[in-house]
Amino acid sequence: MNMNNCYFNxxxxxxxxxxxxxxxxxxxxxxxxxxxxxxIAEHRQIATEAEKAMRAALNSLAAVSAQSNQCAPAVLSAxxxxxxxxxxxxxxxxxxxxxxxxxxxxxxxxxxxxLARVKDPRMRALAQKQRPALEExxxxxxxxxxxGHEAFQxxxxxxxxxxxxxxxxxxxxxxxxxxxxxxxARANGEHVERCLVSIxxxxxxxxxxxxxxxxxxxxxxxx
Amino acid sequence: xxxxxxxxxxxxxxxxxxxxxxTSERLxxxxxxxxxxxxxxxxxxxxxxxxxxxxxTVQSQVGWLQNATRTASxxxxxxxxxxxxxxxxxxxxxxAFTATLNPQQSANGANELAELSAGLNILxxxxxxxxxxxxxxxxxxxxxxxxxxxLNQAAGVWLxxxxxxxxxxxxxx
Numbered sequence: 001m002n003m004n005n006c007y008f009n010x011x012x013x014x015x016x017x018x019x020x021x022x023x024x025x026x027x028x029x030x031x032x033x034x035x036x037x038x039x040i041a042e043h044r045q046i047a048t049e050a051e052k053a054m055r056a057a058l059n060s061l062a063a064v065s066a067q068s069n070q071c072a073p074a075v076l077s078a079x080x081x082x083x084x085x086x087x088x089x090x091x092x093x094x095x096x097x098x099x100x101x102x103x104x105x106x107x108x109x110x111x112x113x114x115l116a117r118v119k120d121p122r123m124r125a126l127a128q129k130q131r132p133a134l135e136e137x138x139x140x141x142x143x144x145x146x147x148g149h150e151a152f153q154x155x156x157x158x159x160x161x162x163x164x165x166x167x168x169x170x171x172x173x174x175x176x177x178x179x180x181x182x183x184x185a186r187a188n189g190e191h192v193e194r195c196l197v198s199i200x201x202x203x204x205x206x207x208x209x210x211x212x213x214x215x216x217x218x219x220x221x222x223x
Numbered sequence: 224x225x226x227x228x229x230x231x232x233x234x235x236x237x238x239x240x241x242x243x244x245x246t247s248e249r250l251x252x253x254x255x256x257x258x259x260x261x262x263x264x265x266x267x268x269x270x271x272x273x274x275x276x277x278x279x280t281v282q283s284q285v286g287w288l289q290n291a292t293r294t295a296s297x298x299x300x301x302x303x304x305x306x307x308x309x310x311x312x313x314x315x316x317x318x319a320f321t322a323t324l325n326p327q328q329s330a331n332g333a334n335e336l337a338e339l340s341a342g343l344n345i346l347x348x349x350x351x352x353x354x355x356x357x358x359x360x361x362x363x364x365x366x367x368x369x370x371x372x373x374l375n376q377a378a379g380v381w382l383x384x385x386x387x388x389x390x391x392x393x394x395x396x
Contacts, residue, residue, distance in 0.1 A: 084369065087349070088376040092384065094345050099337035110334050160352065164361045 040210070043141075044203045046092040051196040053089035057082045057159065058189045064162065064173070065182050071170045076163075083159045090152070093196075097145035108138040115210075122212055130209040137206040141199050148195030151188045158185030267322035275395035277320040284313040285382045292371035292378075302367055306374065307350055313378075314343055317385075328392045335388040342381045349373045 060082035063075055100107050112134065115127035161181050165172050172178055267273065288309040295302040321336060349370050356366040
């Protein structure tokens with residue numbers, strides 16, 4: 001077949017049109033194959049990061065609390081740095097928690113919709129079968145996130161109060177009021193930690209629900 | 224003969240006048256009440272180019288905010304106000320960015336967009352904390368440095384999430 005004739009051949013024109021349509025369709029398909037950010041593994045990861053930041057802040061508070069009478073400048077400086085770090089390292093989890101509260105059931109629906117589009121038909125069937133259990137898991141994660149958020153605010157406020165007071169007067173450590181703030185902050189911080197542990201445990205259970213028979217949860221990429 | 228011709232001429236003239244009058248009336252009626260039509264509703268375009276521009280603006284604005292947090296301590300006055308202004312500009316840029324997403328992207332990314340919005344609200348808490356610190360007698364320099372460091376790092380974390388979400392939602396593709 002002469003190539004020059006191809007430009008005028010209706011069959012060639014049809015083929016070219018088909019290719020164009022296929023190109024558009026593949027792009028559209030790409031759009032529908034979005035990996036949503038609400039994956040269980042990712043959520044687990046940011047909860048772990050937040051828990052580490054909480055632990056570091058609580059350890060730092062304990063180091064301040066262990067000082068007698070006057071807080072050493074190095075200890076206070078390390079404590080101030082941890083208070084800062086906590087605000088940054090908890091950002092992702094706090095944002096996710098707020099989004100879950102704000103969107104409510106729509107948050108879960110959006111995530112579950114994604115599961116229904118996974119290529120593997122076995123995974124789709126499993127997600128459908130486990131939907132009630134997953135929804136229950138989501139409700140628990142959401143509730144613990146809310147509880148954690150409610151304890152986090154006074155925890156952070158308490159840390160800031162202690163820091164500000166010690167910055168003004170490092171010798172004020174022995175004052176009864178500051179000791180009370182530290183005790184209260186520790187209690188709130190430990191409450192947040194317990195919520196984070198519960199969130200992680202629930203996410204692990206949800207991940208296990210989506211593990212196909214014959215594959216370990218580590219080897220399988222959970223949506 | 225002359226009178227007949229004259230009569231025809233008058234009739235033709237009257238007819239022409241009537242036609243001109245009616246035409247001019249129509250022309251006058253055709254004039255709009257206002258010299259300019261009201262502007263159409265300004266919906267943001269959702270083209271890939273518009274999305275890329277809006278995305279780049281948000282990314283640049285995070286850079287400007289971070290720059291302001293780094294240089295704030297060198298200002299003699301109004302440092303916190305300057306940082307706050309940059310932050311509000313970022314909020315505006317982000318709002319403009321979300322307006323360029325198509326319905327499918329908005330639906331697919333509803334959770335991510337809610338998280339990004341919540342992230343901005345959390346960033347804004349740094350300003351409230353700063354005001355509280357000042358009200359409680361904290362050294363203004365220390366309060367400002369603290370706020371700027373938190374904002375600088377947190378804005379970096381927020382930008383990472385923003386970039387990741389833009390990739391997921393295929394913004395500008």
